[in-house]
Amino acid sequence: MRNQVNVYPRLDMQAVEKSLIRYRQSVEILNQSKPDTFLGRRTFEPFPKEQHSGG
Secondary structure: OOOOOOOOHHHHHHHHHHHHHHHHHHHHHHHOOOOOOOOOOOOOOOOOOOOOOOO
16 A cells, blocks of 8 residues: 655645634634524514594
8 A cells, every 4th residue: 555645735734724714713703792683672662552532
């Protein structure tokens, strides 16, 4: 069995470095406060029903 030699170590390290940068950016984004999705929050109040005094 032949020993395989990595012919492109610089390209591999660049790919690893780019992956680590993207990973760090993703972690920063995920650690930011969550956006308001309005779920479970009352965004409106219904208009009060008017009482007619007849006429």
